[in-house]
Amino acid sequence: MAHDVNYQAAREAGDLHRTAIPHAVSARLIRARRALHVVLSNGVEMSVPVDLLQDLQGASLTDLAEIEMTPLGTGLHWPRLDADVLVEGLIHGVYGTRRWMAAQMGRAGGSSSSEAKAAAARRNGAKGGRPKKVA
Secondary structure (H helix, E strand, O other), X not given: OHHHXXXXXXXXXHHHHHHHOOOEEEEEEEHHHOEEEEEEOOOOEEEEXXXXXXXXXXXXXXXXXXXXXXXXXXXXXXXXXXXXXXXXXXXXXXXXXXXXXXXXXXXXXXXXXXXXXXXXXXXXXXXXXXXXXXX
């Protein structure tokens, strides 16, 4: 009897979540753009370049094209790559773990160039460059 009550409560919570939080109703790869195209339950369509997503960067189009959706539409899975993406994360612009995303932001920031950055590099170079590490 207790199991029936727990099951019913879980179903009701799941139904409430499905109506409140958009979920995927379809997902496909747009090969020409190397982009993931997802249609959500609220009618929103979104496309995300797959190379922005953790574990999908640099994957072949053949591997990327095989996408499985979880039964409730809350996640996407690429069986050939053993990679998963949460749909709610995509909605919020979360394309990987915190650590992975921080590394991506650091990589992008370090590669940016501006006149101020170039001027600082010239000043440092005139002083002999980056100081040597002391053991």
